[in-house]
Amino acid sequence: MIPFLDLKKINLRHEEAILNGMKDVLHSGWYVLGQEVKKFETDFANFTENKYCLGVANGLDALELIIRGYDIGIGDEVIVPSNTYIASILAVSANGATPILVEPNILTYNIDPAKIEEKITSNTKAIMVVHLYGQACNMDPIRYLAQKYNLKIIEDCAQSHGAIYKGKMSGNLGDAAAFSFYPGKNLGALGDAGAITTNDEELYKKLFALRNYGSNKKYENLYKGYNSRLDELQAPILCEKLRYLNADNKYRRDIANYYLDNISNENVILPVVENGSESHVWHVFVVRVTDRERFMQFMNDKRIQTLIHYPIPPHKQEAYKEWENMSFPISEQIHSQVVSIPISPVLEMSDVVYITEAINDYR
Numbered sequence: 001m002i003p004f005l006d007l008k009k010i011n012l013r014h015e016e017a018i019l020n021g022m023k024d025v026l027h028s029g030w031y032v033l034g035q036e037v038k039k040f041e042t043d044f045a046n047f048t049e050n051k052y053c054l055g056v057a058n059g060l061d062a063l064e065l066i067i068r069g070y071d072i073g074i075g076d077e078v079i080v081p082s083n084t085y086i087a088s089i090l091a092v093s094a095n096g097a098t099p100i101l102v103e104p105n106i107l108t109y110n111i112d113p114a115k116i117e118e119k120i121t122s123n124t125k126a127i128m129v130v131h132l133y134g135q136a137c138n139m140d141p142i143r144y145l146a147q148k149y150n151l152k153i154i155e156d157c158a159q160s161h162g163a164i165y166k167g168k169m170s171g172n173l174g175d176a177a178a179f180s181f182y183p184g185k186n187l188g189a190l191g192d193a194g195a196i197t198t199n200d201e202e203l204y205k206k207l208f209a210l211r212n213y214g215s216n217k218k219y220e221n222l223y224k225g226y227n228s229r230l231d232e233l234q235a236p237i238l239c240e241k242l243r244y245l246n247a248d249n250k251y252r253r254d255i256a257n258y259y260l261d262n263i264s265n266e267n268v269i270l271p272v273v274e275n276g277s278e279s280h281v282w283h284v285f286v287v288r289v290t291d292r293e294r295f296m297q298f299m300n301d302k303r304i305q306t307l308i309h310y311p312i313p314p315h316k317q318e319a320y321k322e323w324e325n326m327s328f329p330i331s332e333q334i335h336s337q338v339v340s341i342p343i344s345p346v347l348e349m350s351d352v353v354y355i356t357e358a359i360n361d362y363r
């Protein structure tokens with residue numbers, strides 16, 4: 001079986017460095033918000049070309065903290081894509097604000113900028129963009145709207161580590177950005193981890209306290225804060241893997257280009273890249289088929305593992321049953337047709353060729 005994603009193989013490339021990093025933490029005697037977290041924050045701020053980075057516990061917390069940091073809450077609205085992983089939307093709800101869903105572009109699967117303006121009201125405080133599947137959103141028209149209506153832009157970069165939009169890094173395309181280092185992401189830890197990047201000094205100072213009980217100084221609390229800190233043991237692992245992120249992303253791009261150039265089957269719709277090849281880091285390679293169950297069975301018979309990102313759109317989830325009568329036909333179509341095929345920094349090119357041939361044989 002060709003696995004969808006071989007995480008063990010990805011991480012064993014770094015076995016020695018990971019073990020040494022963990023040993024350093026053990027011997028430091030300092031296990032929360034120590035030197036390793038600080039070093040990763042510096043490295044990741046540099047990588048994303050931001051002034052500030054804060055390590056937090058996970059990607060959902062990163063999003064939730066940014067919204068809280070901007071005082072967006074009850075009575076406020078945040079524009080979010082209807083076609084996203086549910087965490088983007090949960091972060092808005094967790095703050096008591098109202099998520100306002102906007103349909104995607106069927107070709108790129110990202111939020112359709114042309115459909116945002118009609119959803120802006122006097123209560124709108126921010127637009128959350130999600131660079132879904134690793135492709136940066138079409139930011140210029142979104143920036144224009146944010147400026148026109150004085151809205152914050154919050155980026156969900158959980159799938160877009162290293163994606164570049166018109167020469168600028170994702171994570172530096174809005175007011176603040178949330179990253180996840182969940183093990184399966186392009187930059188993954190050995191457990192949960194996340195980060196916030198921003199150039200906004202005021203936000204940075206507030207979030208610096210908010211992630212740590214609302215405190216800058218031990219036992220003095222400025223805010224009713226959280227406990228959401230990047231684990232010290234994950235930090236050296238992330239520092240090490242960050243050094244290889246660009247090379248890993250380049251390899252993902254080579255695989256994606258092979259698929260795009262060589263998969264040719266009228267029953268299989270390929271993804272579309274906007275704004276140049278650097279804008280996509282291929283967190284997942286997603287195709288669309290009309291008879292998904294049959295396609296997945298066919299691939300399974302060829303001993304190729306496929307997955308669905310994602311089978312149920314957020315507005316059809318039990319968690320949001322208040323939206324059950326809402327209709328987002330483009331999202332619903334996408335959710336019913338998408339299938340992800342293997343792509344990763346450790347997938348052999350011979351497997352990529354085999355997967356391509358298999359898909360071309362599908363009838």
Ligand SMILES: *Cc1c(COP(=O)(O)O)cnc(C)c1O
Nearest residue numbers: 058059060085087088158180182
């Ligand atoms: C993974 C993911 C998140 C959540 O990150 P966690 O670290 O798992 O909390 C948020 N948004 C998107 C788009 C994601 O893919």
